[in-house]
Amino acid sequence: MTSVGCVGGLTLDWVRRGATTTGPTVGGNALYSAVGAWMVGAQPAVCAVIGADFPDSILDVLEQAGFDLNPLRRVDGPSFRVLLDDSVPRRAVSYLEPCGHNDTLDPWPHQVRSGWDIAHLAAIPPESQRRLAAALTAVGVPYTLDTIVIPGEIEPAADELIELASGSRAFLPSTDELDALWPADDPVERLTALYQQTRHPVVATCGALGSIGFDGARAVRVPAYDGLVVDTTGAGDAYSGAFAASSALGADLAEAMAWAAAAASVIIESHGAEHALEPGRRRSVRQRAEQVRTATTEVDTHVLER
Numbered sequence: 357m358t359s360v361g362c363v364g365g366l367t368l369d370w371v372r373r374g375a376t377t378t379g380p381t382v383g384g385n386a387l388y389s390a391v392g393a394w395m396v397g398a399q400p401a402v403c404a405v406i407g408a409d410f411p412d413s414i415l416d417v418l419e420q421a422g423f424d425l426n427p428l429r430r431v432d433g434p435s436f437r438v439l440l441d442d443s444v445p446r447r448a449v450s451y452l453e454p455c456g457h458n459d460t461l462d463p464w465p466h467q468v469r470s471g472w473d474i475a476h477l478a479a480i481p482p483e484s485q486r487r488l489a490a491a492l493t494a495v496g497v498p499y500t501l502d503t504i505v506i507p508g509e510i511e512p513a514a515d516e517l518i519e520l521a522s523g524s525r526a527f528l529p530s531t532d533e534l535d536a537l538w539p540a541d542d543p544v545e546r547l548t549a550l551y552q553q554t555r556h557p558v559v560a561t562c563g564a565l566g567s568i569g570f571d572g573a574r575a576v577r578v579p580a581y582d583g584l585v586v587d588t589t590g591a592g593d594a595y596s597g598a599f600a601a602s603s604a605l606g607a608d609l610a611e612a613m614a615w616a617a618a619a620a621s622v623i624i625e626s627h628g629a630e631h632a633l634e635p636g637r638r639r640s641v642r643q644r645a646e647q648v649r650t651a652t653t654e655v656d657t658h659v660l661e662r
Contacts, residue, residue, distance in 0.1 A: 359471060360601045361427065361497065362390035363403040363463055363488055364478025366410065367436040369589070370452065371627065372443050381628035382414045384436065385478035385502070386463075388590030389597030390423060391629045392619040393476070395641045398601035401472060403427040405461045407435035414630070421633045427467045431460055440589060458484065465491030472497045474525065474604040476597050479504035482512040482520065489520055498525040500600040502593070505536045514538060521554040525603060528596045530561045543568055544575050544655050557609055559599065561592050567617060568655070571609045575655035578613040581621035581644045588624050594632070595620040598641075610652050611645075618644035 364386035370379030390400035401424035408430065419425055434454040441448040462484040468475065468491045475492050477485055479502040492499045501524040503517055504510055514537045521527035527550065531543070540546035543560065547570040550558045559569035566579040598619035602612035618641045622632050 358398040358473045358601060358604050359401060359424070360390070360393040360398045360597065360604065361401045361403050361469060361472040361475035361492075362386045362393060362478065362597055363468065363475055363492075363499075364389065364480055364593075365436055365461060366402070366404045366406050367438045368410065369438045369440055369628070371587075372439060372441045374443050377439075380437075381630075382411070383438070383590055383629060385480075385590075385593040387629050388593035388623065389476045389478055389600075390418075391590075391623070391632045392594030392597030392599075392616070393601035394421065394423065395594070395619040395622060395632060395637055396598045396601045396605070396615045396645075397638060398605065399424060400597065400601075401425075401427050401469065403463050403467050403469075403475075405429045405431055405463055405467075407431060407433050407456050407461070410435045417630060417633065427463075427469060429463075429467060433460060436461060463488060468492055468495060468497065470495035470497065474600050475499040476600040477501050477520075477524070478593060478596070479510075481510050482516050485520055486516070489523055493523060500524055500526045500528055500596060500603070502528050502596050503533055505533050512537070518550075518553050521550070521556060521558075524554070524556055526557040526559060526599065527554060528559050528561070528599060530592055531563075534560055544570065547575065559609075559613060561595055561620075563588070563591075567595070567613055569609050569613055574609070576610045576613065576652055577655060578610065578617050578648060578652045581617055581648055583621050583644075584625045586625055587627045589627070590629060591620040591624050594623040594629075611649060614649035614652060615641070615645045617648045618642075
């Protein structure tokens, strides 16, 4: 079975709606990307660091589903503890004390494994990504790359991301991150410009508008699956994990994007990630991917001739 290393963070999440706060549920980009990889038929390996407060119960669920937890490490102190506040018009994300920090909870190079067919390097601070990318390259594991921009907290520079993406199998930012780092009016022109700098596929996730990607030969738009939306937390990470797994399984750009869109559509149907491991989810993702694939379109290639 294709093995996908999902390298990033795990979190304990609380959700506030009105005067009510519920939780914790378990989240984090390493978990959501691992669930995305699992939904398309791969075996995910969770490469992250957790605190002493992280519940063993979720680890048991993941092991029973076939996840490889050998790269996981536990340290003294708290895990990332995140408050997702839906009591305001636009969800606000903050941290609850006591809360762990990236300096102790980002994964380290010795945690990566040479036996992975591919890895997804999730959105963590670029200095950690740089160490991990070097470790993956040293053991011959290709990787896909995500990023995040949090003003005042995680602010990657455009040039360091280009360097990281140049060593990747594919760069998978969101349009919000692209807008912050590479403002442009035409999304396809922006993707082609990034491809020219990295020489690897670039795929931008666009939320409810789907995703758009360019691999040097063609640009394609893949719609989002039209289904139930309850909580969009983790959708982009599930997309990335599914894309990495699909690519390793031999899918071309459009096919990998369709599988990724299908996996993301399952994640947003409920809160947290565990529900996506229920029986029948892989079959549902396959059906949705086929449906999304038929609605995929190629972008007018005139923009590629300039």
